[in-house]
Amino acid sequence: MWALVTASPTTRLVASSVTARLDRTEGTTDGPAGLIGLLPAPTGSICFVRGDRGFVGWGVHARFTATGPDAAARIQEWFAQVQAGLTVTDPIAEAGTGPLAFVSLGFDDTDVAVAVVPQVVVGRTAHGTFVTRIGPAGESAPDAGLPVPAPIRGPGRIRYTDDGSVAGFTQAVTAATDRIRRGELDKVVLAHDLVATAARTVDERLLLARLAADYPGCWTFDVQGLVGASPELLIRRQGRHIASRVLAGTAWPGHADAAVAAELMRSPKDVAEHAYAVRSVSEVLAPACDHLDVPDRPTPLELANLTHLSTDITGRLGEIAPTALELAARLHPTAAVGGSPTPVARQVIRELEPMNRGRYAAPVGWIDGRGDGEFAIALRCAQVDGRTVRLLAGCGIVADSDPETEAREAQIKMVPIRHALESTR
Numbered sequence: 001m002w003a004l005v006t007a008s009p010t011t012r013l014v015a016s017s018v019t020a021r022l023d024r025t026e027g028t029t030d031g032p033a034g035l036i037g038l039l040p041a042p043t044g045s046i047c048f049v050r051g052d053r054g055f056v057g058w059g060v061h062a063r064f065t066a067t068g069p070d071a072a073a074r075i076q077e078w079f080a081q082v083q084a085g086l087t088v089t090d091p092i093a094e095a096g097t098g099p100l101a102f103v104s105l106g107f108d109d110t111d112v113a114v115a116v117v118p119q120v121v122v123g124r125t126a127h128g129t130f131v132t133r134i135g136p137a138g139e140s141a142p143d144a145g146l147p148v149p150a151p152i153r154g155p156g157r158i159r160y161t162d163d164g165s166v167a168g169f170t171q172a173v174t175a176a177t178d179r180i181r182r183g184e185l186d187k188v189v190l191a192h193d194l195v196a197t198a199a200r201t202v203d204e205r206l207l208l209a210r211l212a213a214d215y216p217g218c219w220t221f222d223v224q225g226l227v228g229a230s231p232e233l234l235i236r237r238q239g240r241h242i243a244s245r246v247l248a249g250t251a252w253p254g255h256a257d258a259a260v261a262a263e264l265m266r267s268p269k270d271v272a273e274h275a276y277a278v279r280s281v282s283e284v285l286a287p288a289c290d291h292l293d294v295p296d297r298p299t300p301l302e303l304a305n306l307t308h309l310s311t312d313i314t315g316r317l318g319e320i321a322p323t324a325l326e327l328a329a330r331l332h333p334t335a336a337v338g339g340s341p342t343p344v345a346r347q348v349i350r351e352l353e354p355m356n357r358g359r360y361a362a363p364v365g366w367i368d369g370r371g372d373g374e375f376a377i378a379l380r381c382a383q384v385d386g387r388t389v390r391l392l393a394g395c396g397i398v399a400d401s402d403p404e405t406e407a408r409e410a411q412i413k414m415v416p417i418r419h420a421l422e423s424t425r
Contacts, residue, residue, distance in 0.1 A: 015061065017099045019090040019132040022122060036212055036220075038122055040147040042203035043384075046102050046118050047222040048366050048374065049212060053126070054220075055096065055366060058147075059119030061134040067106065071113040072329035075103055076367075082117055083369050087137060092130055095238045095372040096123050099134060103325060104223040104364045104378065105332065107357035108350070114224040114359070122146070152206055155387070156199025158421050165192040168354035169410065170403040173395075175352055180399045187276050188339035188348045190406075191394030193355050194414060196421060198387045207384070210420035214304055219365075219376040226359050228381025229416055231303055234331055234363050236374045237324040240317040244285065247301065248277035248336040248396055249309035252412055261300035261307050273396045274298050274309040277336035281313060284330050288322055289315040305415050324373030328363035336396070337361040337377055358383060360392040382417045391417050 035056045039045045046057035064078045079101045090098040100121050105113040121132045131146070169192035176188050204227055211229035212220040218229040233245040249270030251260050264270055282294045292315035301310035322330070332338075338361075339345025349357075360383075365375030382391040393413035395406040 015085065015134055016087040016137045017089065017132060017134045019092055019097045019130055021092070022129040022131045035122065035124060036205060036208045037149065038146060039205050039208070040149045042150065042152070042201065042205065043225070045204050045208065045222045046116060046121070047208050047220060048102065048364075048376075049208075049221075050219045051216050053124055055100065055102075055121055055123045057100070057102065057118030057121040060116060061119045062117045064115045066113050066115075067110060069109045071109075072103075072105060072325055075101070075113060075115045076323060076325050078115065079117070079367065086134065088369070090132075092127075094125060094127055095370065096125055096366070096368055097130060098132060098369050100132070100366050100368050102223050102366050103375075104226050104359045105329070105362040106359055107333065107337075107362040108346070111356065111358050111362070113362075116223065120146075149205075152203050153200065154206065155202045155421060158199075159197045161195045161197065163195070165194060165354060166407055166411075168192065170407050172352040172354065173397055173401060173403040173406050176348060176397045177399060177401055177403075179348065180397070185344040185348060186340045187273060187335060187396055187398050188345045188352075189335075189337050189361070189394050189396050190349065190353055191355075191357060191361065191392055192353070192410060194391045196382075196389040196391060196418075198389065198421070201386050202384050202389055202421070204384055207382075207417070207420045210423060211380075211416060214419065215380075215416060217303070218380070219374070221364050221376060221378070221381075223364055225384045226364065226378060226381055227384050227417075228378055230364070230376040230379045230381070231301065231308065232336065232377040232379055234334070234365075234375045234377050235324055235327045237317070237321070237327060238372050240321050242285065242289070242315050242317060242327065244281055244313045244331075246274070246277050246281050246311045246313065246334070246336060247308040249274040249298070250395070250409055251307050252305060252409070261302060264300060264307055264309060265298075269398055269400055270309055271298075273398055274311070276340040277334055277396075278311050278313070280335035280340060280342065281331060285313065285315055285327070288317055288327065288330075290318050291316045305412060321371065323367060323371035324365070324375060325367045328365070328375040332363050333361065334377070337379075337394070339396075357392065361394065380413060380416045389417070389421060
């Protein structure tokens, strides 16, 4: 095992990166549970999986943190420097092969963004399963076996501490609706947190496996202990082709309930909230694209416990194509997680939210050396730190939002993480 390295933007780590097809006899990788089942240790996992596709990783070849409005640009520069120090062997040469950086940006400029280049990444795409290993030059054997995962142990009894966050949240919603009615802004997204304390150190793999099984249509992720299953794809870039899934407007129960979906589609509040989010994404993507397809109206997206209004945007970038990380940074924060107008909404969040978001509701995903990648919005998530798990959830607030209803919605959005914690004792 090579030593953890914390790199500056100009650090060059001389090493080799070797990508090869994975011998399926080493263990099944079918489905998200198969990929997640390869993770060897309770903590330090890297994961970005949806259905039977995605990536898991472990070990740290290089790590970088940044704050400020240029955090994504500095991470992009750092990753280029890391790649410059690698001798890359990649006969597959597809999106997601070769060295990958997994990135979790901070929500606000003062929040810390994290990027990690793992030593080992196992990926599964439409074209098969492969492994990329990074190590000292000449020592990355393409046929090396995968480690045997350590036994998984449940977290034991879970205790929750609210510390008045729900009361603070409802007060913030009341203040926000007053400001919206005064015409200061159209929409703001407000969030609150809930702290869970486990009897034992939380094994991130347990949460990942449960989330992937319960929400196979979501992007299950883990970067530096931020674990979740997001239904919202911020951006996918493969060559010049891009896609984004915008979610805003929520109702419950969401399990195969046609009446709930129909009511949501007729709700002026939710339709207006969704329109703000779609416009915020399309206005950012349009200047970078030769063509952008934005559907005229949303469709309902039913999850296990919620139904959302959803719009899938697709497009083709121009010849000068920004990387996936650059696009994610331009898009963040969308109106779905920030508000509208964006500058005013961000200031209202700073003033009214009784906590710092950290990396919640910010882009999380991966980027390769070609600039391709995928970024979800870090939703339905929690920050895991030993025995402590900090859950976060938020809601879009407009003029006629009801504080108690919004608080209930936020609590329902915490159900995926709570269920994953409580079902793995």
